[in-house]
Amino acid sequence: MQTATPTRKVPRPRADALRNRERIVTAAREMFVEHGPDVPLDEIARRAGVGNATLYRNFPDRDALVREVVCSVMDRTAEAAEQALAETGDAFAALERFVHAAADERISALCPMVSSTFDKDHPDLVASRERVEHLIEEVMGRAKEAGQLRTDVGVGDLMIAAAQLSRPPAGTDCLSSDRFVHRHLQLFLDGLRAPARSVLPGTAVSIKELRRC
Numbered sequence: 001m002q003t004a005t006p007t008r009k010v011p012r013p014r015a016d017a018l019r020n021r022e023r024i025v026t027a028a029r030e031m032f033v034e035h036g037p038d039v040p041l042d043e044i045a046r047r048a049g050v051g052n053a054t055l056y057r058n059f060p061d062r063d064a065l066v067r068e069v070v071c072s073v074m075d076r077t078a079e080a081a082e083q084a085l086a087e088t089g090d091a092f093a094a095l096e097r098f099v100h101a102a103a104d105e106r107i108s109a110l111c112p113m114v115s116s117t118f119d120k121d122h123p124d125l126v127a128s129r130e131r132v133e134h135l136i137e138e139v140m141g142r143a144k145e146a147g148q149l150r151t152d153v154g155v156g157d158l159m160i161a162a163a164q165l166s167r168p169p170a171g172t173d174c175l176s177s178d179r180f181v182h183r184h185l186q187l188f189l190d191g192l193r194a195p196a197r198s199v200l201p202g203t204a205v206s207i208k209e210l211r212r213c
Contacts, residue, residue: 021058023048029069033106037066067125074128077102081135085142092148095139096189099158103166103181133207150196156205161188 027048031039041062045055059065080101084094119125136155143149165184 020048020050020054024050024055024058024065025068025072028065029073029106032066032069037062041065067122071124071128073105074132077105078128078132078135080105081132081139084139085135090148091143091146092193095143095149095192096186098136098139099162099185099189100182102162103185106166137207144194148194149192150194152196152200152204153192154204154206156207156210158192159210160205 024044028044031044031047041055042052044065045052048055055065059068080098083101084098087094087097133155136158140149140153140155140158144151162185165188166181
């Protein structure tokens, strides 16, 4: 009788290793927003409280770290969308809370890094992007079905406007404008309510059109 060949289990990362990785990603996100994607990696390691060797053990090059930061932000944005979908109350209020939560991720400062730093078609990036886009479509779709969101706007419209209004470009040293972010976002959100008070020029921006921008 043939016995099954035992398989070697892949060891799980230690808790301290996972904490170090998370600290690196958090520090990189903060510094990319403040100074742009070219901030020295040793400065990121210093803010994270780890050695350079630890940073490079987790992220062998700058592209790997930038990609992880962008994916992390999109995943956190997706989690905010999932929370909005889990709410059973007012659908437009859930959309509003999602947009404000997404703005706090400072995604507008990170978006340019997607097109300028590494391959936009990397599997990790594609998976995170498709997840968040699908969830945003669901959040908006629910508000439209409730008759609360004007029908002539698309996911691309929301994402472009939220990104433009949420944060100044990375490295501008203009973070004091944060105090205006949620005020201006709310003005924008009020304009999305149905019934619409005006006719928008052009057509709704879809996800496909947004990716071509």
